[in-house]
Amino acid sequence: MIKDREYWEEFERELERNTPVNVAENFRLYEAMYEEARILGIFPLKDPLEGIEDDIRLARILNKVHETS
Numbered sequence: 090m091i092k093d094r095e096y097w098e099e100f101e102r103e104l105e106r107n108t109p110v111n112v113a114e115n116f117r118l119y120e121a122m123y124e125e126a127r128i129l130g131i132f133p134l135k136d137p138l139e140g141i142e143d144d145i146r147l148a149r150i151l152n153k154v155h156e157t158s
Contacts, residue, residue: 091097126132134140
């Protein structure tokens with residue numbers, strides 16, 4: 090049980106700050122989650138254009154990250 094919430098949150102922030110991004114691991118996790126969603130019948134979508142605005146927004150965000158790296 091966490092007794093000092095502020096201490097724990099500071100620990101998490103520091104851990105996140107000091108942990109390098111592992112792109113390969115992130116893609117592996119993404120692909121595993123996608124495969125699970127496919128197995129559960131969530132993908133493929135019945136209407137492929139459903140949520141296209143969100144996809145475009147995400148693509149813009151990801152492209153910004155690439156530009157600043």
